[in-house]
Amino acid sequence: MTSSPKSLSGLRPFIRPYRTQVVLAGLFLLLAAGTTLAFPLALKLLIDQGLVAGSSSDALAEKFFELFLVAAALALFSAGRFYTVSWLGEKITADVKNKVYAHVLEQSPTFFETTQSGEVLSRLTSDTTLVQTVVGSSLSMGLRNLVMGLGAIGMLVWSNPMLMLQVIGVLVVVVFPSVYLGRRVRRLSRASQDRVADSSAIASEVLNAISVVQSYTAEKREADRFTASTGQALGTALRRTRARSLLVGFIIMASSAALLWGLYLGTLSVRAGNTTAGELGQTIVYVILLASAFAVLGEVYGDVLRAAGATERLMELLHTRSDVSSPQHPQQAPWPANGSSLVLRGVDFNYPSRPTQQALNGLTGEVRAGQTVAIVGPSGAGKTTLFSLLMRFYAPQQGDVLLDGVPIEKMDLHALRQRIGVVPQEAVVFSGTVLENIRYGKPDATLAEVMAAANAAFAQEFIADLPQGYDTYLGDRGVRLSGGQRQRIAIARAILKNPPLLLLDEATSALDANSERMVQAALETAMLGRTTLVIAHRLATVQRADCIWVLDKGRMVEQGTHAELIARGGLYASLAALQFAG
Template identity: 70%
Template sequence: MPSDRARAPTPRSLSGLLPFLRPYRARIALALLFLVLAAAATLAFPLALRELIDGGLQPQDRGVQLLALREHFALLFGVAAAMGVFSAVRFYLMSWLGERVTADVRDAVYHHVLQQSPEFFETTQTGEVLSRLTTDTTLVQTVVGSSFSMGLRSAVMGLGALAMLVWTNPLIMAQVLLVLVGVVLPSIWFGRRVRRLSRASQDRVADSSAIAAEVLNAVPVVQSYGAEAREAARFDAATENAFGTARRRVRARAMLMAFIITATSGALLWGLYQGTQAVLAGEISAGHLGQTVVYIIMLASSFAVLGEVYGELLRAAGATERLMELLASQSPITSPAQPLPAASPAAGTAIAFDHVTFHYPSRPAQAALRGFTLGVAPGETVALVGPSGAGKTTVFQLLLRFYDPSSGAIRLNGVPLPQQSLQALRAQIAIVPQEPVIFSSSALENIRYGRPDASDEEVQAAARAAFADDFIRALPDGYATFLGERGVRLSGGQRQRIAIARAMLKNPPLLLLDEATSALDAESERMVQAALETAMRGRTTLVIAHRLATVQQADRIVVIDQGRLAEQGTHASLVAANGLYARLAALQFKS
């Protein structure tokens, strides 16, 4: 997580949005054209006003005067109508651009995050990612769709008004410009402080979002431990921290705004005072003074808007920088440029671990596997057993290539995993995890997640094979029943059978079962065990089991201890060997 002392973002950080703006060059050019036209119409308004005062209000024949007034007011209305039309078109084009670019950035970040390996999520909280996808992209939308347009319009207006004032009142404006130069230096100092606080404020908001995401995903645990007050206090502390940082940011921006508006207005009022003296001295006309007043108001308001927009740009620069950090993160697990074809023999998949050593990135000093060597023949069912933390789940994660080993090699059907396409590799594997994942959709779509192109009949056949069909049909809407977030409307055993049906629908040559029956009652376990035995026929299967009674019929049992292959064999041979497996079996079967 970046700290408050991280490098302060600058407006240059917004350059990260250029690749997202480039596809819409034509629309941007059109928006800029209408922006310039709107600014030109606005700058023409004081000229028409001067003509009204000097031409339409001069003592002359009444009829001629009325005709002249009508012409001048018609001209003023035409200028105002042009301002309205050009501004509306500019607003629509820029707002569309802001919404489109925001959607593109959000899609790009989300797609990129989905490609990251589990190593990324060891160091990045989900709430942090969600904050960047929501809060930060909203800031980008505000700037691209609104603030940038307003800032550019104010800059064009301000420069145009300044040019007109210098052209019509060169001596007075020379004095004003000298004063305005003195406004710039303090503004730069304030701006740097605002930049630092803007980045820090966004980081603190992300901290509170991360806490909320973590706790809301574990509400039953929080409530079971009576920790509601503690978690609320922790969230309160995070939000107060975010509020404190935001308050300092707002205070700094307010001081910057007050200084710019006050100093700029003072300088321009000095110029206006000089103009009134010139009128009294007969050096300029009343219309000329009216024109000058309007240009001064335009210049002052443009400076005020630019000060506000600059603050928004700094916030968006921080947001853009955080989004670009996500997009710049590179997953160490990628498909090769020219992957080797993965063979899929009908009899299952051959697996070979060759002296594999692996350390999790978050635990570099502790090896999860040490010199691990294991061969699995096609169609063989191998059970992995051992104490908790021995490295059994690590074997699955390396097979799925969520990580690459520190040393050694892993092969499927003789092809090293890094030389295979990730999509092709994972298409050969189905996993039933110990904690099944249920998505916020229907039972039908949850099972179909294993094979998106499967028909309803195929989904139902997989559910029947997993003994899930009966309870699904008993749900209020059957297979169309919405299962709730993380499957909260199902029991643990029902969620497990949905996950088993999903894996069976995929029908891969390699099946990974991680305590696949751990959440089932005795009757359901017998049914699902029978279904799994059917699913395992004709394919290679690795089974992680803590309950040894469920793996006695495996072709081979591999005992892993402290990341090493301690022993292997059948249940009977391992019990006879009187080693670690025999001790574990004695403890379980005696109890």
């Protein structure tokens, strides 16, 4: 990883609101480090003054009490540092996670064409966990050990400069191999995380398609594939464990060698009468503090680099700008009483991922308030693309789209989408209760309003048969409901929202005959009193439309009523002939 610790500067906007807590954490950190550095001085006084021949028991007790006071102060300051730093880590990480998630939700589909949702989830979980580890623990630990290490060096230079030169030589021997081994451990740690992620991806994919796996009797195949993946993860984890064990063993051995070397030289100095026993004890403790500080700093630096990379990825998400957004000064359109009016003028559109292939080509048309317009055509004609443009998931390269007399690019995005209700071909049901799913378009709706919408969507009967009625939990993606029941929930949601424009994207294509009749009746109720655009492959469902638009390769090739288009003998007539003949 080539990330620099400077990348952590991206967290400044999230740290700024907690300046008081940062100052408090810094104060506790300095006090804890200072108290740690004061401990060897208190130990020196205990040895030189409390343990000398002829000293009284009271003097000895007084020195031990002073040593206890230093320890008590260290405990107090360390607890304060730990709490404030951990609090900062939790708060800042939660703020980053919330900000990134809210920002991603505002991105257009163009963003998700190039960014996998699994990658976004990984950044929200793994990357924020790394940031939390550093902000809430490692960074504070690193700063504390840096202060202690510098302080220990200063005290050793002041108390015993010749010994300090020799200790530095030993520490250099310790540091460089530790850095090399530490880098290897970090590389293997990242590789181990990648292998674990691979196993998780396999499991997620298979569990989401378990019915297909079982229908093809592929359970053993998939279990073997997962076993092979976890075997790779295990092998990488064991290599990481071996490298980390080697690193830990080397640091302990080298630090012990440095300590014993300092102890040997100090003992010789005491025997020669050049140093007191208390000064020897003080020096040994400072050497221990210095060696441990270097060891911790090496490990912390690796964590900082990993968190810097994670911060870069999170900031990339935050700095992504949607190609569709609300204007700075949006125009307001009056709320229509009997459905919205819609005008299309020469609309051209290419998907960003397919810039040379036109999805819509000079599309022009008009829908009056309260009309039902059916949109038909072969696959790839641009029907669903038109719906995406009306919702402003994308912006056309050329042309105008006017809703209730106002160009949609000049309307506030939320205001525009509040005017539109959508019933997709595959109904989306969230893992909540029936009540929560129907209320999704109007969270403040009363129970009476929800029940009225469910009645209008012919959903009341099957809801009443559920174990807890409207409070029944529907499971992940509504797995407890049939396809027709999920569609009626989606229709009830759209009815409750009560939009002036309703978009129906082949809402009955995947249903059995009985469910289709129920859903079709619910749709006809939903269409009352509003403008409706219906995408349909089954021409029988659009014969009662006020007008039919026939699209082919992104162009409007025909429009009129069913009878008019049949009499014209064009594309619509040929499509109808194929279906009715079947």
